[in-house]
Amino acid sequence: MNNYHWNWGIFFQTIQNGDVTYLTWIIQALGWTIAISLLAWVIALALGSLFGTLRTVPHRGLALLGHAWVEFFRNVPILMQLFIWYFVVPEMLPHDLSVWVKQMDPQISGFIFSVIALGLFTSARVAEQVRAGIQSLSRGQRAAGLAIGFTTFQTYRYVLLPMAFRIIIPPLTSEFMNAFKNSGVAYSVGVWELVFVSNQMVEETGGQVIESLIVPTILYIICSYTANRVMYFIEKRSRVPGLIVAK
Amino acid sequence: MKKHHLLLALVAGLVVQTANAQALDGTLKKIKDSNSITLGIRESSFPLSYLDASQKPIGYHIDICNAIVDAVKAKLALPKLEVKTQAVTSQNRIPLVVNGTVDLECGSTTNNLDRQKQVAFAPTTYITQVRIAVKKASGIKTLEQLHGKPIVTSTGTTSVQLIRANEKGKNLDFKEVYGKDHADSFLMLEQDRAAAFVLDDNLLMGEIANSKAPQDYELVGEPLSTEPIAIMLRKDDPQFKGLVTATINSMAKNGTLTKLYNKWFESPIPPKNLKLNLPLSAALKDAFANPNDKPAESYKK
Amino acid sequence: MFASLDFSIVLQAIPAILQGLLYSLELTVVAMVGGVILGTLLALCRLSSNAYLGFAAKVYVDLMRSIPLLMMILWFFLLVPLMTGVRMGPENSALITFTLFQAAFYSEIMRAGIQSIAKGQINAGFALGMTYSQTMANVILPQAFRNMLPVLLTQTFVLFQDTSLVYAVGARDLLWAAKTVGINNGRTVEMYIFVSLIYFVICFSLSMLVKYMNKRIAIIR
Numbered sequence: 001m002n003n004y005h006w007n008w009g010i011f012f013q014t015i016q017n018g019d020v021t022y023l024t025w026i027i028q029a030l031g032w033t034i035a036i037s038l039l040a041w042v043i044a045l046a047l048g049s050l051f052g053t054l055r056t057v058p059h060r061g062l063a064l065l066g067h068a069w070v071e072f073f074r075n076v077p078i079l080m081q082l083f084i085w086y087f088v089v090p091e092m093l094p095h096d097l098s099v100w101v102k103q104m105d106p107q108i109s110g111f112i113f114s115v116i117a118l119g120l121f122t123s124a125r126v127a128e129q130v131r132a133g134i135q136s137l138s139r140g141q142r143a144a145g146l147a148i149g150f151t152t153f154q155t156y157r158y159v160l161l162p163m164a165f166r167i168i169i170p171p172l173t174s175e176f177m178n179a180f181k182n183s184g185v186a187y188s189v190g191v192w193e194l195v196f197v198s199n200q201m202v203e204e205t206g207g208q209v210i211e212s213l214i215v216p217t218i219l220y221i222i223c224s225y226t227a228n229r230v231m232y233f234i235e236k237r238s239r240v241p242g243l244i245v246a247k
Numbered sequence: 248m249k250k251h252h253l254l255l256a257l258v259a260g261l262v263v264q265t266a267n268a269q270a271l272d273g274t275l276k277k278i279k280d281s282n283s284i285t286l287g288i289r290e291s292s293f294p295l296s297y298l299d300a301s302q303k304p305i306g307y308h309i310d311i312c313n314a315i316v317d318a319v320k321a322k323l324a325l326p327k328l329e330v331k332t333q334a335v336t337s338q339n340r341i342p343l344v345v346n347g348t349v350d351l352e353c354g355s356t357t358n359n360l361d362r363q364k365q366v367a368f369a370p371t372t373y374i375t376q377v378r379i380a381v382k383k384a385s386g387i388k389t390l391e392q393l394h395g396k397p398i399v400t401s402t403g404t405t406s407v408q409l410i411r412a413n414e415k416g417k418n419l420d421f422k423e424v425y426g427k428d429h430a431d432s433f434l435m436l437e438q439d440r441a442a443a444f445v446l447d448d449n450l451l452m453g454e455i456a457n458s459k460a461p462q463d464y465e466l467v468g469e470p471l472s473t474e475p476i477a478i479m480l481r482k483d484d485p486q487f488k489g490l491v492t493a494t495i496n497s498m499a500k501n502g503t504l505t506k507l508y509n510k511w512f513e514s515p516i517p518p519k520n521l522k523l524n525l526p527l528s529a530a531l532k533d534a535f536a537n538p539n540d541k542p543a544e545s546y547k548k
Numbered sequence: 549m550f551a552s553l554d555f556s557i558v559l560q561a562i563p564a565i566l567q568g569l570l571y572s573l574e575l576t577v578v579a580m581v582g583g584v585i586l587g588t589l590l591a592l593c594r595l596s597s598n599a600y601l602g603f604a605a606k607v608y609v610d611l612m613r614s615i616p617l618l619m620m621i622l623w624f625f626l627l628v629p630l631m632t633g634v635r636m637g638p639e640n641s642a643l644i645t646f647t648l649f650q651a652a653f654y655s656e657i658m659r660a661g662i663q664s665i666a667k668g669q670i671n672a673g674f675a676l677g678m679t680y681s682q683t684m685a686n687v688i689l690p691q692a693f694r695n696m697l698p699v700l701l702t703q704t705f706v707l708f709q710d711t712s713l714v715y716a717v718g719a720r721d722l723l724w725a726a727k728t729v730g731i732n733n734g735r736t737v738e739m740y741i742f743v744s745l746i747y748f749v750i751c752f753s754l755s756m757l758v759k760y761m762n763k764r765i766a767i768i769r
Contacts, residue, residue, distance in 0.1 A: 003345050003346075003481065003482070003483075004345055004365070004630065005364045005365050007364075015408070016408045016411075016412075017408050017409075017411045017412035017415055018408070018411055018415075071752055071755060074751070074755075075705075075709075075747065075748045075751035075752050075755065076709070076744045076747050076748050076751070077709040077710070077712040077723075077744075077747055078709075079712055079713070079723075080712070080723075080740060080743065080744045080747065081744075083740050084740065084741070084744060087431075087434060087438070087737060087740075088737060088740075088741065090438075091438065099439075102438065102439060102440045103397075105422060106397055106422050106423065106424040106425075106440075106441075107422075110424075174613075177613065177614070180616075181614075181615075181616035181617070182616070184616050184618055184619075187402065187427065188427040188431070189427075190402070190423075190424050190425030190426065190427075195618065195619075196402055196425070199338050199402050199403040200402060200403060200407060202338050202341075202403065203337060203338070203403045203404060203405065203407075204405075204407075204408055205361060206341075206359065206360075206361025206362040206363075206364060206365065207341030207342065207345075207361075207362055207364075207365045207366070209338070209339070209341065209342045209626060210342075210626075210627070213619070213622060213623065213626075216619070217615060217619050217623070220614065220615060220616055220619065221611070221614040221615060224613070224614040224615075225610075225614050228610075228614075285635075290718070290728065290731075291728075291731050298728055298732070300732065302564065302720075302728060333637065333638075333718075334638070334718035335718065336716075336717075336718060338622075339622070339625070339626055339717065339718075342626045342630070343626070343629075345630070346626065346627075346629040346630035346635075347629060347633065347635060348629050348635045429731075430727070430730065430731045430736045431736070433734075434736060434737070454734075457731065457732060457733065457734045458734040459734050459735075518732045518733070519732075519733075
């Protein structure tokens with residue numbers, strides 16, 4: 001460590017040819033990271049619940065659709081999925097739409113594509129948890145729902161899903177944390193989030209790599225730990241009485 | 248500049264270890280002890296350091312580094328010195344030199360004062376100009392014409408802040424787009440997501456030469472900046488730096504550098520056997536005549 | 549643009565791609581085996597009656613699970629040589645990082661697996677005169693492994709996909725090989741699509757295997 005030239009004051013210096021400090025950069029980057037992660041999580045939760053549920057319904061076609069969704073979006077690394085969304089999909093659109101997409105404001109389009117890619121990627125994993133949750137319920141629950149005259153939809157809405165979701169909160173917590181950790185891929189389409197700013201800081205400060213890496217790392221730890229605590233709070237409030245996990 | 252020399256002199260004065268010329272220290276001692284030297288290479292910095300079709304590092308700086316390795320072999324009497332290579336990126340090259348993973352960084356690194364706080368540089372071997380690449384069909388000829396249009400550059404490069412400086416200085420407003428590497432950035436130009444690609448001239452010419460339709464692109468406008476590119480080594484290591492400097496100085500004096508320049512910048516090069524067509528600039532001719540390690544700051548007009 | 553895609557480049561790229569794929573698979577297997585061993589030890593620490601051991605293991609696991617893998621890879625590659633003076637290439641550095649990182653995830657899975665075994669089994673082991681470690685090794689762990697195998701495999705294909713992150717330190721994996729060929733020929737789009745297909749085929753096969761195992765294991769219960 002003797003050779004390294006430390007400079008913790010770097011965060012309070014103004015960026016080259018700019019008006020703000022490196023600290024401001026990092027704070028703005030944190031904002032983008034949180035925005036991408038939360039929006040992607042909303043998409044993932046909605047679509048994941050839908051397709052995960054479809055996998056368990058007594059209808060071959062719908063179950064297959066749910067299955068295809070999961071396999072399609074979880075078997076290719078997120079970095080490549082984002083590349084395909086950003087560079088390949090717009091080329092397949094009709095000409096006018098393609099031009100419109102490509103001429104969007106770059107920061108906005110990078111942000112939108114990142115949210116879509118991360119949201120769909122995460123939705124496949126959420127769907128797997130939802131399916132596992134529904135299948136872990138005893139068969140009697142479904143039968144009971146149908147027996148009291150509920151339709152299949154009502155059985156899911158009032159009996160199966162409320163139970164399943166309370167059971168799968170712990171694995172969903174991991175996926176929520178993963179959404180934060182995976183949001184770093186957005187740097188590859190030019191969104192100024194934490195990984196991007198960390199890279200750019202190393203370059204513009206002439207190699208203050210430890211300082212430029214440690215702050216984003218700590219911010220990531222704080223974010224995913226907060227996600228973990230929030231989910232834990234929800235989990236505690238919603239534990240199903242009578243199951244082993246409810247101490 | 249002066250301040251910096253003062254600093255170097257101060258450091259040199261504190262580290263009184265050059266007294267005995269025979270006793271090896273620093274990198275040379277490390278090389279002797281391990282019987283190996285590690286070169287840091289870039290994988291797509293045309294034509295300074297990149298990979299050929301068999302994924303072997305080649306290029307102008309690789310040739311120069313090999314000459315330095317030969318000089319090390321001769322000086323240490325180690326004919327069987329093992330030469331290792333280590334791929335580096337713009338993000339990790341400086342830490343890898345500092346932490347000892349890489350002994351000699353043969354990529355394309357701008358010599359500037361901020362970096363000199365962490366590392367040392369060999370005499371300048373290439374002078375790059377940051378230029379604007381556009382599609383010929385766009386009709387764009389100047390930076391001013393790009394006002395309000397999207398401009399792409401690669402993350403982690405000096406071009407990012409150069410664009411910022413031009414916006415501020417000339418009261419222009421660009422929509423910046425960033426690729427994670429030069430290939431992605433070029434793709435943005437190719438797909439019309441960006442009207443222009445701003446980067447070092449040699450890298451731009453390399454991307455254009457490797458593209459599907461090289462004849463569709465051109466470099467336009469005034470250079471945004473001029474920067475000395477040099478081989479990078481560890482700081483406070485006078486023995487090794489002395490050897491590297493002496494080797495490059497003699498290559499500059501006896502015309503080897505000019506010949507190598509011609510080989511990589513003006514003749515057909517792998518992988519596609521295309522010429523970059525970047526003639527030897529007056530500034531670089533001057534640097535070959537008077538080898539020096541002046542930082543980028545002294546090239547500012 | 550699509551008319552201009554040229555997949556003939558893919559044929560030329562196959563030797564390089566195979567070499568990259570081999571490294572990606574090696575990284576996956578080493579990290580899986582190392583991670584399962586280390587992860588099992590961590591799980592045993594967390595479940596042990598020693599509070600300090602349990603706490604240390606918990607801190608390790610929570611920390612590893614909170615840091616993005618990309619950051620871990622960068623840290624390990626840059627900082628370990630700076631602090632210890634030991635130099636290593638990106639390939640070896642990634643092997644160690646992945647093992648340490650995956651251990652945290654496998655340990656959580658193993659902990660759940662061990663906890664899913666009925667307590668009576670431990671008592672039964674003790675009743676037969678076995679020591680704690682004998683009971684763990686001969687009674688509990690074999691059953692836990694068996695129960696957890698599908699989840700372990702699922703985690704492994706997440707791991708296989710994550711190996712694509714080592715490009716950040718320049719290790720020569722599958723993605724790196726494809727990218728290099730693509731750059732040299734101005735054909736990055738084709739190579740990205742091709743590599744995505746390779747990932748898909750491998751991960752899809754693994755997920756089918758997991759599905760099959762789930763069915764087999766369901767009979768045991």
